[in-house]
């Protein structure tokens with residue numbers, strides 16, 4: 001963590017290191033507002049990039065290729081990074097409630113916390129299926145799945161529920177990886193079977209027919225069965241119960257169904273749509289809350305429904321950063337205008353991909369290389385950060401007049417708060433004092449030390465000191481823990 005050289009006048013707290021917030025951090029790092037402190041609260045320090053997740057599962061990428069390390073990014077932005085899980089908000093008190101640390105106050109809040117596949121409505125799903133999100137949990141559980149498959153000498157039935165682009169791509173990646181691992185271990189890979197299950201009549205329902213047709217052929221060529229129009233009614237050990245179809249044997253079950261919002265949003269008192277997503281206006285501001293913004297999968301956008309896709313979360317990043325900046329500096333906000341049609345490049349397990357935009361479909365190894373180039377370029381923006389020259393301190397262009405008035409007073413206090421009087425001066429000053437004789441003072445000014453020891457009655461003595469050190473981290477809670485550790 002970096003200690004700010006300016007007094008902190010406004011606290012901007014970012015919840016979740018999603019695709020939009022990494023852009024907010026980068027943009028504030030490139031152009032900070034003096035007096036504004038960012039704090040990122042994220043469940044994990046390494047945030048996954050969804051575009052490269054299937055490639056990570058397939059074995060084409062390592063962990064670092066597919067994750068943004070928010071540590072250096074937060075330092076670049078001069079932001080504090082708190083690794084914790086947000087469980088609630090205190091909107092009236094403007095505080096974020098975390099699972100493991102004291103509440104975090106904010107002046108301006110932004111949520112980019114994504115979504116998770118919905119296992120809640122299907123009995124047995126949360127016990128027996130592996131949801132693709134949170135991704136860190138999924139990666140660990142997928143490794144364990146592979147270990148189990150190898151322990152069974154490659155004889156396993158793998159089912160994936162949810163046939164959107166993420167599900168189809170993930171199953172093809174898993175098939176590629178598991179068949180390779182089974183062969184590599186010297187077993188017969190024909191003992192592995194795969195099935196894609198969907199409740200709607202067709203796979204990839206929001207994509208053009210030609211794109212869908214390509215994936216039907218690819219799945220068939222790889223021996224992956226497809227069961228559509230069969231909602232899962234229950235998940236039991238070793239099988240899925242499907243409406244209108246009956247039981248389907250499955251030793252391993254992956255779950256990538258429709259995105260569901262975080263459940264704690266409902267109790268936080270924010271405005272939600274009927275499915276529980278956060279209602280935001282066209283400026284990405286939460287309806288009725290001037291000091292709360294949101295972007296990515298977690299929002300219900302007022303202008304039109306946006307696909308729950310990383311592409312839209314990425315695109316929202318610059319608009320979100322701009323509107324946070326505009327709010328802080330008292331300028332009118334700008335509308336976020338998401339694109340109508342996005343380019344989709346979906347990989348097929350090997351280094352091969354199919355792409356579509358505006359109804360045109362392309363395919364081949366070159367499409368995979370194109371996707372790889374786009375994804376790596378995106379990651380470089382956050383993992384290879386530019387060297388920034390330290391700009392001279394400028395007067396904060398903050399909107400708040402009271403904040404401006406505070407600057408001179410705070411700046412004066414900051415100049416002296418950590419300074420110490422030299423030992424000679426201190427000894428001379430103390431020499432003029434006549435210590436009062438008190439039975440409860442065990443160590444006092446007659447034998448001066450760094451601390452006084454006072455008998456307060458009972459079993460414990462009280463140790464008191466004014467010998468503090470300056471904050472070495474910009475987080476009072478962490479500094480308190482460090483100080484306590486040193487004292488013990």
Ligand SMILES: Cc1cc2nc3c(=O)[nH]c(=O)nc-3n(C[C@H](O)[C@H](O)[C@H](O)COP(=O)(O)OP(=O)(O)OC[C@H]3O[C@@H](n4cnc5c(N)ncnc54)[C@H](O)[C@@H]3O)c2cc1C
Nearest residue numbers: 016018019043050086113114166296297308309310311313
């Ligand atoms: C297998 C798969 C492949 C996909 N491939 C693509 C693709 O190629 N292209 C594409 O556009 N989309 C893809 N998607 C969709 C994409 O994953 C999501 O749309 C995208 O991740 C949403 O981004 P986001 O910024 O809203 O949230 P996320 O990327 O999910 O980020 C949210 C962040 O918030 C953190 N967080 C969540 N809750 C809390 C909390 N309570 N406290 C603290 N931190 C919290 C999380 O840890 C995470 O870091 C894919 C999805 C899947 C499942």
